[in-house]
Amino acid sequence: MTITHDLLVWFSKSFGLFYLIGLSLIVVVYAYWPANQKPFNAAAQAILHDDDDKPYRG
Amino acid sequence: MVAELTKNERQGALVILLALAVTGLAMAAGGRGDPFGIHGAMVLVAAIVGIFAVIGGYYAPEPSPERLDSYYDSPTKFGIVAAMVWAVAGMAVGDWVAWLLAYPEWTFDAAWASFGRLRPVHTSGVIFGFGGNALIATSFYVMQRTSRARLPDQLTPWFVLFGYNLFCVIAATGYLMGVTQSKEYAEPEWYADIWLVIVWVTYFVLYLRTLNRRKEPHIYVSNWYYLAFILVVAMLHIVNNLAVPISWGSAKSYSLFSGVQDAMTEWWYGHNAVAFFLTSGFLGMMYYYMPKRAGRPIYSYRMSIISFWGITFFYMWAGSHHLHYTALPQWVQSLGMTFSVMLLVPSWVSAGNALMTLNGAWHKVRDDAVLRFMMVAAVFYGLSTFEGSFMAIRPVNSLSHYTDWTVGHVHAGALGWVAMITFGAIYASVPWLWKRNGMYSAKLVEAHFWLSLAGTIIYVFAMWNSGIIQGLMWRTYNESGTLAYSFVDSLVAMHPYYIARAIGGAFFLLGAIIGLYNIWMTIRTASQDQAAQNVADRPVTEPAIGAPALQPGE
Numbered sequence: 282m283t284i285t286h287d288l289l290v291w292f293s294k295s296f297g298l299f300y301l302i303g304l305s306l307i308v309v310v311y312a313y314w315p316a317n318q319k320p321f322n323a324a325a326q327a328i329l330h331d332d333d334d335k336p337y338r339g
Numbered sequence: 340m341v342a343e344l345t346k347n348e349r350q351g352a353l354v355i356l357l358a359l360a361v362t363g364l365a366m367a368a369g370g371r372g373d374p375f376g377i378h379g380a381m382v383l384v385a386a387i388v389g390i391f392a393v394i395g396g397y398y399a400p401e402p403s404p405e406r407l408d409s410y411y412d413s414p415t416k417f418g419i420v421a422a423m424v425w426a427v428a429g430m431a432v433g434d435w436v437a438w439l440l441a442y443p444e445w446t447f448d449a450a451w452a453s454f455g456r457l458r459p460v461h462t463s464g465v466i467f468g469f470g471g472n473a474l475i476a477t478s479f480y481v482m483q484r485t486s487r488a489r490l491p492d493q494l495t496p497w498f499v500l501f502g503y504n505l506f507c508v509i510a511a512t513g514y515l516m517g518v519t520q521s522k523e524y525a526e527p528e529w530y531a532d533i534w535l536v537i538v539w540v541t542y543f544v545l546y547l548r549t550l551n552r553r554k555e556p557h558i559y560v561s562n563w564y565y566l567a568f569i570l571v572v573a574m575l576h577i578v579n580n581l582a583v584p585i586s587w588g589s590a591k592s593y594s595l596f597s598g599v600q601d602a603m604t605e606w607w608y609g610h611n612a613v614a615f616f617l618t619s620g621f622l623g624m625m626y627y628y629m630p631k632r633a634g635r636p637i638y639s640y641r642m643s644i645i646s647f648w649g650i651t652f653f654y655m656w657a658g659s660h661h662l663h664y665t666a667l668p669q670w671v672q673s674l675g676m677t678f679s680v681m682l683l684v685p686s687w688v689s690a691g692n693a694l695m696t697l698n699g700a701w702h703k704v705r706d707d708a709v710l711r712f713m714m715v716a717a718v719f720y721g722l723s724t725f726e727g728s729f730m731a732i733r734p735v736n737s738l739s740h741y742t743d744w745t746v747g748h749v750h751a752g753a754l755g756w757v758a759m760i761t762f763g764a765i766y767a768s769v770p771w772l773w774k775r776n777g778m779y780s781a782k783l784v785e786a787h788f789w790l791s792l793a794g795t796i797i798y799v800f801a802m803w804n805s806g807i808i809q810g811l812m813w814r815t816y817n818e819s820g821t822l823a824y825s826f827v828d829s830l831v832a833m834h835p836y837y838i839a840r841a842i843g844g845a846f847f848l849l850g851a852i853i854g855l856y857n858i859w860m861t862i863r864t865a866s867q868d869q870a871a872q873n874v875a876d877r878p879v880t881e882p883a884i885g886a887p888a889l890q891p892g893e
Contacts, residue, residue: 286668286670289670290670293674301652304648304652305648308644308645308648308649309645311644312641312642312644312645313641320556320557321557321640321641321644322636322640323557324485324555324557324559324560324640325630325636325637325640326636327485327555327559328484328485328559328627328630328631328636329630329631329634329635329636334409334410334484334771335408335409335410335487336407336408336409336410336483336487336488336489336554337487337488337554338407338408
């Protein structure tokens with residue numbers, strides 16, 4: 282099969298379009314998902330408070 | 340250093356070094372007079388030096404199990420010093436070639452001193468030597484802290500660092516001997532490329548192993564950026580360097596690609612090197628060190644995630660803007676242009692996020708040159724991403740392409756963003772790593788900051804002026820419809836700007852030398868008074884810092 286210009290344009294206007302829209306939606310939904318806010322804020326704060334600069338040992 | 344390795348790791352190091360020595364010997368024998376043979380000899384010597392070092396410390400007592408109570412920072416320390424040494428070396432060669440452009444007769448009639456050979460020493464020296472070592476060193480630091488997990492072993496990080504620096508040395512010495520595969524920012528030949536794949540995959544696996552041991556449920560966003568940097572650079576490097584050597588005893592190889600496919604592959608690599616080496620990795624650095632230094636969390640953690648995916652998925656398509664008005668199909672050029680313009684959104688989200696993080700800490704930015712380095716880096720990140728999107732637009736590119744404007748743009752990014760954020764991160768982490776109260780001299784940090792800023796501004800303004808003049812001269816026609824200026828006319832017009840650029844570069848280099856000196860003195864001098872302080876501190880701090888819940892026998 283030869284990859285023609287028309288084929289690539291068709292591919293990018295169909296699959297490429299929805300793949301990027303879908304990806305954007307997934308990312309925004311993930312970033313704004315209410316249940317995710319707690320771990321996000323905790324992570325943002327956590328790097329500021331490593332007073333005991335030690336690894337965890339289980 | 341060898342004393343920090345366990346018995347098994349010392350044996351592992353010996354096995355690796357022996358294998359390396361055999362490889363070097365085979366290369367030296369097979370290559371004979373070819374630069375390939377010289378590189379083989381260098382590999383052999385490096386391996387032998389390593390073997391002696393390991394044997395010298397082989398019977399040292401094994402490290403105590405208490406080491407597992409602290410992060411493993413020796414590789415980070417080595418990487419930071421190596422980064423600064425490469426910074427000075429790479430920038431010195433950069434300034435040298437800048438003077439060469441103003442005074443081309445300064446090549447001493449020697450092949451190795453020609454612009455074409457020295458220039459990649461500069462680019463590889465600063466991008467891979469300085470930038471790469473800084474990224475590896477800070478990534479080790481950040482991934483351990485944000486995961487609350489120590490590196491899984493002591494040998495792998497050293498393999499990554501030494502292996503990576505061996506690659507950098509092979510690359511730089513190869514250029515001087517005329518070894519190049521003529522791909523910009525991917526000049527090293529096939530054998531160096533194969534070695535880098537081994538080192539890089541080890542680095543990637545090391546990162547995943549550390550993350551796998553993490554105690555934090557959520558992976559902090561810096562790690563995402565660092566991981567994208569490691570993973571994508573591996574992909575880019577492997578694909579762009581697919582080549583067939585002309586023999587097992589020769590440095591020369593031929594690329595798998597030719598013509599416009601070669602150009603497209605190269606710039607898919609080249610622009611993503613900007614994206615994932617010079618942006619993603621350094622954003623990871625910024626998202627850790629800037630909040631930490633400012634004492635404020637990231638302004639919007641959500642936006643750091645959204646811009647991460649934006650940067651990751653848009654940059655992949657932007658490379659073709661390097662090939663406007665070439666044999667590359669028009670629609671591929673348009674694709675690259677469109678994605679480059681869209682990239683402005685996640686880029687400015689990141690730059691804005693960084694500056695908003697500083698909101699409320701501006702007094703610290705005023706007083707603290709380290710934080711100011713990071714602030715200026717964020718501003719230049721915003722500036723150069725805007726400029727990049729703008730220059731990728733095809734009609735703008737018709738003026739800017741092949742001119743010094745491109746060089747100015749690259750350096751606004753490389754000096755203003757990459758180097759500034761790195762200096763900020765290094766100055767922040769040196770006192771933390773070596774347990775000092777601060778840098779040896781805060782005044783010298785100030786001096787470095789102002790030299791860097793002045794140097795960058797002089798450089799960038801010189802190149803903006805020269806680039807636009809060049810572009811305009813090349814497109815000026817006279818009444819009879821022919822070009823008004825010859826190429827040499829434009830070259831003469833560039834001369835004063837080339838001198839200005841070399842002076843700006845000298846400022847920047849001087850700053851880096853001061854930085855190296857300051858870091859070296861911090862490491863060397865403060866150890867005595869710190870030791871005295873530790874003795875005084877011990878009875879008070881130990882019970883307070885040691886986890887109170889732990890009881891004897893637990």
